[in-house]
Amino acid sequence: MDPRQTQTKRLALRLATAAVAMFGFGFALVPLYEVFCDITGLNGKNFSQGPTDIARIDGSRTVKIQFLTSNPADMPWDFRPSVRSMRVFPGEDKQTAFYARNPTDSWMVAQAVPSVTPSEAAPYLHKVNCFCFDRQPLEAGADTEMPLVFVVDPDLPKHISTITLSYSLYDLTESQKVTQLTLDNDKGRASL
Amino acid sequence: MATVDVDLPHVKEDDPHHHGPAKGLGRWLYTTNHKDIGSMYLIFSLCMFMIGGIMALVIRAELFQPGLQLVEPNFFNQMTTMHGLIMVFGAVMPAFVGLANWMIPMQVGAPDMALPRMNNWSFWILPFAFLILLSSLFMPGGAPNFGWTFYAPLSTTYAPESVTFFIFGVHIMGASSIMGSINIIATILNMRAPGMTLMKMPLFVWTWLITAFLLIAVMPVLAGVVTMMLMDIHFGTSFFNAAGGGDPVLFQHVFWFFGHPEVYIMILPAFGIISEIIPTFARKRLFGYSSMVYAVASIALLSFVVWAHHMFTVGMPVVGEVFFMFATMLIAVPTGVKVFNWVATMFRGSMTFETPMLFALAFVVLFTLGGFSGLMLAIAPADFQYHDTYFVVAHFHYVLVPGAIFSIMAATYYWLPKWTGHQLNETMGKVHFWLSFVGVNITFFPMHFVGLAGMPRRIPDYALQFADFNSMASVGAFIFGFSQLVFIYNVIQNVRAGEKATAQVWEGAQGLEWTIPSPAPYHTFSTPPKVD
Numbered sequence: 001m002d003p004r005q006t007q008t009k010r011l012a013l014r015l016a017t018a019a020v021a022m023f024g025f026g027f028a029l030v031p032l033y034e035v036f037c038d039i040t041g042l043n044g045k046n047f048s049q050g051p052t053d054i055a056r057i058d059g060s061r062t063v064k065i066q067f068l069t070s071n072p073a074d075m076p077w078d079f080r081p082s083v084r085s086m087r088v089f090p091g092e093d094k095q096t097a098f099y100a101r102n103p104t105d106s107w108m109v110a111q112a113v114p115s116v117t118p119s120e121a122a123p124y125l126h127k128v129n130c131f132c133f134d135r136q137p138l139e140a141g142a143d144t145e146m147p148l149v150f151v152v153d154p155d156l157p158k159h160i161s162t163i164t165l166s167y168s169l170y171d172l173t174e175s176q177k178v179t180q181l182t183l184d185n186d187k188g189r190a191s192l
Numbered sequence: 193m194a195t196v197d198v199d200l201p202h203v204k205e206d207d208p209h210h211h212g213p214a215k216g217l218g219r220w221l222y223t224t225n226h227k228d229i230g231s232m233y234l235i236f237s238l239c240m241f242m243i244g245g246i247m248a249l250v251i252r253a254e255l256f257q258p259g260l261q262l263v264e265p266n267f268f269n270q271m272t273t274m275h276g277l278i279m280v281f282g283a284v285m286p287a288f289v290g291l292a293n294w295m296i297p298m299q300v301g302a303p304d305m306a307l308p309r310m311n312n313w314s315f316w317i318l319p320f321a322f323l324i325l326l327s328s329l330f331m332p333g334g335a336p337n338f339g340w341t342f343y344a345p346l347s348t349t350y351a352p353e354s355v356t357f358f359i360f361g362v363h364i365m366g367a368s369s370i371m372g373s374i375n376i377i378a379t380i381l382n383m384r385a386p387g388m389t390l391m392k393m394p395l396f397v398w399t400w401l402i403t404a405f406l407l408i409a410v411m412p413v414l415a416g417v418v419t420m421m422l423m424d425i426h427f428g429t430s431f432f433n434a435a436g437g438g439d440p441v442l443f444q445h446v447f448w449f450f451g452h453p454e455v456y457i458m459i460l461p462a463f464g465i466i467s468e469i470i471p472t473f474a475r476k477r478l479f480g481y482s483s484m485v486y487a488v489a490s491i492a493l494l495s496f497v498v499w500a501h502h503m504f505t506v507g508m509p510v511v512g513e514v515f516f517m518f519a520t521m522l523i524a525v526p527t528g529v530k531v532f533n534w535v536a537t538m539f540r541g542s543m544t545f546e547t548p549m550l551f552a553l554a555f556v557v558l559f560t561l562g563g564f565s566g567l568m569l570a571i572a573p574a575d576f577q578y579h580d581t582y583f584v585v586a587h588f589h590y591v592l593v594p595g596a597i598f599s600i601m602a603a604t605y606y607w608l609p610k611w612t613g614h615q616l617n618e619t620m621g622k623v624h625f626w627l628s629f630v631g632v633n634i635t636f637f638p639m640h641f642v643g644l645a646g647m648p649r650r651i652p653d654y655a656l657q658f659a660d661f662n663s664m665a666s667v668g669a670f671i672f673g674f675s676q677l678v679f680i681y682n683v684i685q686n687v688r689a690g691e692k693a694t695a696q697v698w699e700g701a702q703g704l705e706w707t708i709p710s711p712a713p714y715h716t717f718s719t720p721p722k723v724d
Binding site for chain 1 (some may be wrong): 289305307370373374375377381383408409410411412413414415416417420431434435437439442445446449450464507509553
């Protein structure tokens with residue numbers, strides 16, 4: 001083969017490899033984006049959760065916490081906060097609850113996904129215990145109070161006086177059934 | 193560009209290697225000839241331009257008066273979506289690839305493209321991509337109706353069933369573009385005539401080299417994002433589905449990571465064309481050749497770090513907005529260099545105003561205008577007012593219609609005598625130019641005003657106070673649309689008959705393509721020319 005043709009083949013192969021690599025890069029953007037949001041606190045998603053060691057209470061100011069709930073179009077549950085807003089001292093443990101009712105005539109599972117506004121406040125709102133950590137199953141027509149325990153970090157920047165905590169409730173019944181089925185299958189296999 | 197002196201190998205008609213094209217349909221199906229494939233790309237692009245244009249006229253007819261008159265809102269949305277997709281991927285991009293196929297081998301002194309068989313493939317999969325896309329218009333639920341930017345979850349959770357056809361259409365046209373780009377890069381880097389150093393290449397070749405690299409970098413990302421949509425829709429993943437832990441904003445980031453370089457893919461070859469035409473008709477060498485090359489390269493590099501200026505309103509941190517705002521404004525610097533160089537090329541030149549030059553001049557003025565409204569949109573705090581209004585529509589139509597489309601028309605008129613061997617009908621060319629020029633401005637200029645006054649884009653009905661400007665825009669659109677029939681008439685007339693064109697065609701034309709006879713023989717530069 002003449003050298004120019006070999007050269008062309010090699011170049012074409014390299015360029016094709018670059019195209020395939022860029023296809024992979026498109027997918028790599030997904031985890032990169034998550035990491036980026038985690039570090040920068042974009043989207044109000046970098047919550048701090050679990051037990052905290054905040055002992056100091058800042059009695060010099062209060063912060064207003066507002067609670068919002070929303071349901072996507074295909075989610076029939078009643079879902080609302082038991083109080084719409086409260087004032088807390090930074091560092092103080094607070095408990096509140098959210099009410100949920102399954103008005104349909106079938107068993108359902110839901111998962112609440114939280115979001116904090118302003119996103120700058122997200123790392124300072126510690127959820128010690130939250131119903132959003134777990135999936136919530138409800139029998140047909142049943143209702144429940146779901147608890148939330150939280151602390152606002154006393155290091156919260158001074159210019160933030162209001163934090164909005166919003167929950168969207170998603171229907172996970174379908175995927176739960178799939179998981180259940182797999183679990184049952186596994187059990188069945190184990191008993192064989 | 194340095195003056196090119198050429199020793200032209202004698203073209204003998206009876207040379208056995210200079211056989212003509214095969215006969216019949218097979219010629220077009222199996223051809224590996226860059227001129228045949230270039231012509232097919234251009235004809236395909238013209239067909240798509242007409243189909244996309246008819247959709248634009250449906251949109252403008254509906255918007256002629258407030259209220260719903262002609263079409264259902266859902267069909268209106270299908271029209272805006274398909275118009276955008278077809279014009280971007282079906283009209284503008286294939287037209288540039290067609291011009292590249294025709295001109296790049298002739299401009300660098302190569303006998304053909306580097307990978308002729310792949311060239312045939314990259315063209316012939318394209319009609320199928322658009323058949324798939326267009327067929328969705330006749331499916332239950334209708335064609336895609338979520339806008340050409342297909343934001344998730346509108347294009348996933350709430351999409352019509354035909355979205356899967358749209359996704360496969362995008363996959364195929366992406367594959368076509370990538371193959372085309374590989375071919376163009378291989379041709380430019382490996383097939384240049386001896387003595388044709390990189391810095392002696394015509395600017396059209398330079399701009400296409402850079403565009404091809406952009407395409408290879410971002411078309412796979414587009415393929416990736418539609419693949420993620422496909423998986424979300426059919427395989428239960430949650431890339432963009434908040435219920436499953438995904439994020440719809442991620443879609444916008446990935447899409448615009450492709451989308452912003454894409455807009456430069458549609459304008460850089462236009463810069464190259466204009467940089468060829470202005471020196472010819474100003475009868476001067478291009479002012480600042482190397483600064484033109486560096487300007488194009490820096491625009492291409494900057495295009496990767498400005499994507500989020502399309503999404504200032506999603507709720508970004510202020511630091512992010514400031515970064516993307518200044519990075520975007522930085523692009524005005526190399527673009528300004530180009531505009532100043534074009535003006536400086538014309539300065540004290542012996543200018544004449546043939547049809548290609550008229551289109552090139554209109555390009556310089558109107559593209560710059562579109563660039564300025566782009567700068568206004570780049571100002572993050574002001575963008576909150578302009579976002580998703582007709583101001584944005586006015587902006588990108590100014591850079592794409594009198595920008596990209598005018599450059600394609602300029603290129604067609606400029607090189608048509610070389611392709612067909614017939615001189616241009618200047619009178620009809622000028623009729624086409626003036627109708628288009630007036631039509632384009634009547635169509636898109638009023639959109640600035642309704643946009644600033646708050647008319648949102650992609651709506652079939654609007655508030656009464658926007659009525660006058662909208663009816664003006666619709667009148668302009670019909671003038672512009674129907675004046676393209678003059679263009680088709682001109683091209684067909686020129687293919688069939690006309691005064692015999694000389695090899696140089698235009699008095700001031702420089703470069704290798706003007707050293708071969710008109711019409712260009714089926715095979716050119718079988719023996720490479722020597723460039724000093």
